[in-house]
Amino acid sequence: MVRVRFAPSPTGPLHIGGVRTALYNYFFARKNKGKFILRIEDTDQSRYVSGAEEYILESLAWCGIQFDEGINIGGEYGPYRQSDRTGIYREYINILIQKGAAYYAFETPDELNQIRKEYESRGETFQYGINNRMNLKNSLSLPASEVKKLLDTSHPHVIRFKVPEAKEVTVNDLIRDEIKVNSIIIDDKVLFKSDGMPTYHLANIVDDHLMKISHVIRGEEWLPSLPLHVLIYQAFDWEVPEFAHLPLILRPDGKGKLSKRDGDRLGFSVYPISWQDPKTKEIYRGFREDGYYSEAFVNMLALLGWNPGDDREIMSMEEMIEAFDLKDVHKSGARFDPIKARWFNHVYLQKRDIKLVAQEFKDELSKVNINVTLEEAVFVAELMRERVDFVKDLVTEAIFFFKTPETLDPKAIKKWGTDNSAQWLKDILLIINDIEPFDSEKIDEALNNYLKEKNVKAGNFFNTLRICIVGTSKGPHLSTIMQFIGKQETINRIERGISYFE
RNA sequence: GGCCCAUUCGUCUAGUCGGCCUAGGACGCCAGGUUUUCAUCCUGGAAAUCGGGGGUUCGAAUCCCCCAUGGGUCACCA
Secondary structure (H helix, E strand, C coil), X not given: CCEEXXXXXXXXXXXXXXXXXXXXXXXXXXXXXXXXXXXXXXXXXXXXXXXXXXXXXXXXXXXXXXXXXXXXXXXXCCCCEHHHCHHHHHHHHHHHHHCCCEEXXXXXXXXXXHHHHHHHHCCCCCCCCCCCHHHCCECCCCCHHHHHXXXXXXXXCEXXXXXXXXXXXXXXXXXXXXXXXXXXXXXXXXXXXXXXXXXXXXXXXXXXXXXCCCEEEEEHHHHHHHHHHHXXXXXXXXXXXXXXXXXXXXXXXXXXXXXXXXXXXXXXXXXCCCEECCCCCCEECECCCCCCCHHHHHHXXXXXXXXXXXXXXXXXXXXXXXXXXXXXXXXXXXXCCHHHHHHHHHHXXXXXXXXXXXXXXXXXXXXXXXXXXXXXXXXXXXXXXXXXXXXXXXXXXXXXXXXXXXXXXXXXXXXXXXXXXXXXXXXXXXXXXXXXXXXXXHHHHHHHHHHHHHCCCHHHHHHHXXXXXXXXXXXXXXXXXXXXXXXXXXXXXXXXXHHHHX
């Protein structure tokens, strides 16, 4: 039975790398008819950020990533919030101590820092482990009586993992195959903190075991601690799950992994939905608020580090689940490309049910105090959507359907205007009144007749007219716009435009 | 610095066990065509000597070794 989990820490908003990890876990669970679990890893109370948990839930929901067990919905392996499981960790750390696989250590953080500095000044790196643990203050080096005394007086202490003697540890990764590490380079990591909470390394493994997780699919940043984790499983005599470490998502320019600063700097989101820092009140933009459809966002994100093995790029959630295989996940990091991200949304916008697009367009318009009927919105959206990537861009691109242009683009006037332009406009004004009904077909007929009669260049003529109607030399078929805004408004705009060409 | 991971067009990538790769697709870019304009759309183009160097082989992007570069990680954070 495949059981996978997504286990974020509620320390802030979920970065798109985290969303992708959740997504791949979800793909894998669904593809293999398994279960997907959401567990909250909040063992570090000092880093807890209020609202982060809700943010995670909302982000996953927006993306259409559904889980089968976890916080809020429960399940038979709960509780799913680590802060609700402290008793369990205590129980298991004691097992490790009894087995001699863990020990008490009495240095304070300050003392440790001091020691690190000393090593550093000698050009060495301090490592609490096999080579020096007998020279440090712990239950391995101190006489039993001394240890007992320290423990009885509640002297602050942590519990460390006792890395077994130096030996080659071979671990397996589904994406990278075998990785060999000598345990001599692994620290005696803290498993239990002096505040009575476990660290990630303990809590994560205990929970994965207790929750019967079959595959641990997580970010590449965890790869260095994989040998330690395997050693802990072995110390417990537990079966080791399968591991898959996902490649990083890199920043579009420069070096390193994507960070929240990149978004601000380069003008795109690195979060699925927007987030306001509760302390600084700073607002981080999100893909949702930037106007992305969640389907486009998810599609784009899934292809950053994975592909179905063929040329398909536009894929639904179902198609991706069907095609997903950990073997096709890449080994190297993928640079995030905000321009291609826009393209994905463009494609989804074109495919979307026009009624939905129109309703969204209508809502956007009402935000700028333009109220239209759904029919009008459908008409304009159908005409204009191929020109934009986002519905909200429709507002700026199609504003001339609803409002008289504020100014007429001088550049366009310079390019298309002629000495005759003003006269053409005056002539058209006379013709236009007689066009009945005032529809696209009749308008075209009248304008083309005029064109033929006067023998003028179509480009200059139509653009002169267009600049008056639209404000600049672009947009869909002119007579369609004129029909939409109606005869009177057309006349008004032309009258207003004449002076620009004189 | 130690350890680990990675390395195909600017970017995302295809490339089953070495031959069909004079390296394919997509985004972006450029040109032409369609369009009364702009955009869309269509067609075409430039774009990777497969990080470099050695091998193995009749033959290597694909196997082996070395090097370089990039990244990750070295907390009582996850």
